[in-house]
Amino acid sequence: MLVPIMVLAVPILDTLVVMLKRIIRGKPIMEADREHLHHKLTDIVGMNKREAVFVIYIMTLILGSVAILSVGLSTKMSVAVFGGAFALFAFIALAAITRHQARKNNGSNVEETSKKR
Numbered sequence: 001m002l003v004p005i006m007v008l009a010v011p012i013l014d015t016l017v018v019m020l021k022r023i024i025r026g027k028p029i030m031e032a033d034r035e036h037l038h039h040k041l042t043d044i045v046g047m048n049k050r051e052a053v054f055v056i057y058i059m060t061l062i063l064g065s066v067a068i069l070s071v072g073l074s075t076k077m078s079v080a081v082f083g084g085a086f087a088l089f090a091f092i093a094l095a096a097i098t099r100h101q102a103r104k105n106n107g108s109n110v111e112e113t114s115k116k117r
Helices: 002-007 009-025 037-045 049-069 075-116
Strands: none
Touching: 002 009, 002 049, 009 049, 037 049, 037 075, 049 075
């Protein structure tokens, strides 16, 4: 029962969080905005659409894999596995964001250097 929920956790949580934000702001829950995870990755982090989708796929892969691996484990062990997976995901996410920002900054430095010449 846990595996399908964990595989779908990213889109389900994304949808629930966006709907909750709209309710809090008094907006219709079906109104379009740029609050979804893929918009945040493109707008705030600066990823392109392909990179944002890749990050979401990786998140889903990690959660699904952990759910499959934790089948048959005790509750304490499952919590430890999920905690480890969360730490791994956080590390990968920070590394991806840092790498993307570095590439973005290097690209702008190259453009600025070429403009000075």
